Amino acid sequence: MGGLRLDVGLVDYLILAIYFATVLGVGFAARRAISSSADFFLSGRSMPAWVTGLAFISANLGALEIVGMAANGAQYGLMTLHYYWIGAVPAMVFLGIVMMPFYYGSKVRSVPEFLRLRFNRPTHLFNAVSFAVAQVLIAGVNLYALALILQALLGWQLWTSIVVGAVIVLSYIVLGGLSAAIYNEVLQFFVIIAGLLPITIIGLVKVGGVDGLFDKVRASALGDGGLHTWSTTGGTDNPLGASWIGIVFGLGFVLSFGYWTTNFAEVQRALSAKDMSAARRTPIIGAFPKLLIPAVTVIPGLIALVTVQGLGAEDGDYVYNNAIPLLMRDLLPNGVLGVAVTGLVASFMAGMAANVSGFNTVFTYDIWQTYVRKDRDDAYYVRVGRVATVAGIVVGIGTAFIAAGFDNIMNYIQALFSLFNAPLFATFIVGMFWKRMSAWAGFWSLFLGFLAAFALYILHLTEVIKFNSDLEQSFWGAGLAFVTAVVVALLITPFTPGKRDDELQGLVYGMGGMTGDVLAADRVWWRNPVLLGVIAVVLAFALYIPVW
Amino acid sequence: MERKLARLFDVRRVIGGLFVVYGVIVTVIGLLDGPSEMEKAQGVRINLWMGLGMLALGLLMLLWLRLNPPAEPDRKESDQEG
Numbered sequence: 001m002g003g004l005r006l007d008v009g010l011v012d013y014l015i016l017a018i019y020f021a022t023v024l025g026v027g028f029a030a031r032r033a034i035s036s037s038a039d040f041f042l043s044g045r046s047m048p049a050w051v052t053g054l055a056f057i058s059a060n061l062g063a064l065e066i067v068g069m070a071a072n073g074a075q076y077g078l079m080t081l082h083y084y085w086i087g088a089v090p091a092m093v094f095l096g097i098v099m100m101p102f103y104y105g106s107k108v109r110s111v112p113e114f115l116r117l118r119f120n121r122p123t124h125l126f127n128a129v130s131f132a133v134a135q136v137l138i139a140g141v142n143l144y145a146l147a148l149i150l151q152a153l154l155g156w157q158l159w160t161s162i163v164v165g166a167v168i169v170l171s172y173i174v175l176g177g178l179s180a181a182i183y184n185e186v187l188q189f190f191v192i193i194a195g196l197l198p199i200t201i202i203g204l205v206k207v208g209g210v211d212g213l214f215d216k217v218r219a220s221a222l223g224d225g226g227l228h229t230w231s232t233t234g235g236t237d238n239p240l241g242a243s244w245i246g247i248v249f250g251l252g253f254v255l256s257f258g259y260w261t262t263n264f265a266e267v268q269r270a271l272s273a274k275d276m277s278a279a280r281r282t283p284i285i286g287a288f289p290k291l292l293i294p295a296v297t298v299i300p301g302l303i304a305l306v307t308v309q310g311l312g313a314e315d316g317d318y319v320y321n322n323a324i325p326l327l328m329r330d331l332l333p334n335g336v337l338g339v340a341v342t343g344l345v346a347s348f349m350a351g352m353a354a355n356v357s358g359f360n361t362v363f364t365y366d367i368w369q370t371y372v373r374k375d376r377d378d379a380y381y382v383r384v385g386r387v388a389t390v391a392g393i394v395v396g397i398g399t400a401f402i403a404a405g406f407d408n409i410m411n412y413i414q415a416l417f418s419l420f421n422a423p424l425f426a427t428f429i430v431g432m433f434w435k436r437m438s439a440w441a442g443f444w445s446l447f448l449g450f451l452a453a454f455a456l457y458i459l460h461l462t463e464v465i466k467f468n469s470d471l472e473q474s475f476w477g478a479g480l481a482f483v484t485a486v487v488v489a490l491l492i493t494p495f496t497p498g499k500r501d502d503e504l505q506g507l508v509y510g511m512g513g514m515t516g517d518v519l520a521a522d523r524v525w526w527r528n529p530v531l532l533g534v535i536a537v538v539l540a541f542a543l544y545i546p547v548w
Numbered sequence: 549m550e551r552k553l554a555r556l557f558d559v560r561r562v563i564g565g566l567f568v569v570y571g572v573i574v575t576v577i578g579l580l581d582g583p584s585e586m587e588k589a590q591g592v593r594i595n596l597w598m599g600l601g602m603l604a605l606g607l608l609m610l611l612w613l614r615l616n617p618p619a620e621p622d623r624k625e626s627d628q629e630g
Contacts (some may be wrong), residue, residue, distance in 0.1 A: 336598050
């Protein structure tokens with residue numbers, strides 16, 4: 001112990017305390033705006049696009065993401081950029097341009113609700129329950145990660161951190177619902193960036209700029225392979241152990257589209273937008289910061305690799321996951337150190353709040369209101385949502401310790417996503433574009449796709465099938481789940497009754513949806529989702545050129 | 549009435565307020581930084597620069613709020629003229 005301990009001063013604690021007070025203040029202020037369940041769970045569908053867009057990216061910018069991506073940067077080098085540029089931006093743009101008209105236009109309140117309308121109740125229940133379970137698990141992982149970091153950095157007891165973190169997130173969501181979560185996410189976005197930026201700046205000064213960094217990486221254990229993204233992917237002889245096929249289809253297509261387009265914790269931010277145009281722009285506005293976030297995650301990972309002696313240990317203080325905390329210890333003086341600690345705490349809260357607000361909405365609307373207590377008054381469901389928030393966090397604390405068994409937390413998250421999201425994406429995409437797909441085909445493709453991914457995961461854990469890395473396994477698991485789900489949909493549909501056309505209005509491509517009214521706001525070029533989306537994708541590919 | 553209250557509470561005010569406070573605190577620390585802090589930060593006056601940067605971001609948020617206050621929630625059809 002003590003190796004990671006930061007030299008925090010009074011002023012650093014002051015900065016952290018001001019942040020906690022602000023976040024709680026937002027919860028209290030947002031509470032006054034809640035007069036219905038739509039206000040609590042969907043922010044009354046009133047948010048402007050820049051707010052939902054930043055919340056969208058912030059919901060993904062959890063501590064696990066930051067710490068895990070810096071760890072991946074140190075371990076796999078620039079190939080980690082694939083998680084941003086091919087593994088996120090195209091899917092975010094696809095969500096905004098292609099899928100949002102169905103989500104927002106059909107007035108559903110959640111992703112599972114869309115499945116209920118498009119398919120049937122068993123499909124709905126399976127997805128609602130699996131989503132709720134996954135969100136609680138992931139919230140627990142977030143909580144545990146925060147506690148570990150605070151224990152190492154500040155010397156706080158594990159349980160102190162868990163309780164402080166949980167109580168603050170709990171308070172502002174119970175008080176202010178999704179509005180409080182979204183406002184805090186926007187605030188968190190800026191605090192996270194302000195906290196991480198000094199690490200990159202001072203780190204780059206220390207290693208002699210980008211050129212100095214690349215020279216030192218070339219001389220490190222990672223070697224030249226750590227400085228290329230595509231040119232070494234003809235085979236699997238690269239740091240990631242994955243070929244371009246795995247990267248493009250596994251990560252870039254199935255994993256990424258599965259995560260970004262069907263994960264309600266993300267989609268919920270867009271559903272809270274004030275109109276269709278703002279909803280469509282939400283993920284696309286989020287794509288622009290996403291392009292640049294590697295500057296404060298992957299780059300510090302590489303800096304840590306070349307400046308921190310002994311990084312990459314199997315366990316102890318020098319594991320890859322501590323890349324950012326170690327740099328904070330080495331480089332940041334009091335002041336910016338406090339902002340960085342606050343940024344890390346904020347990022348944990350951002351991730352956890354996204355999971356919790358997704359969970360309480362799905363639990364209340366999709367499980368409680370649909371299957372348990374139907375026709376109560378609106379205020380009743382707001383109360384249910386508040387109780388669900390508390391219960392979800394308490395269960396999350398209990399499951400937090402599952403995370404402890406994995407060497408790289410990010411891989412654990414990837415494994416979970418490959419089980420839940422990949423088959424969901426397949427079911428969605430077939431169901432949205434093929435109106436003939438039957439209700440039961442929806443259920444079986446979702447269920448068997450999940451089973452296929454789960455079986456492969458078990459075979460990997462028991463080492464019956466060997467992969468080059470956990471990450472490679474998650475690519476293949478996602479791919480297998482996707483293919484299984486599509487094949488099952490095609491096989492089952494001919495033998496089961498399809499849905500009537502009038503049941504599919506606004507849910508399937510070519511059946512209502514986009515109207516002239518909806519498109520009116522898009523005429524100004526900088527509000528046009530298609531144009532903005534194309535710019536984001538072009539930028540993503542352009543950024544690859546210098547690190548080919 | 550509830551909506552009116554919600555309108556007074558704008559996220560730009562929250563971000564602006566927090567960053568002005570952070571900016572002032574960190575700038576002051578930056579002015580007081582001695583040689584040991586400078587050495588740790590590789591000779592960069594990081595507190596001063598980050599402090600001024602955060603202060604500028606906070607003021608910009610407040611300025612934006614001032615120039616473009618939240619639109620009436622009932623007028624759905626856009627804030628085009630802004």
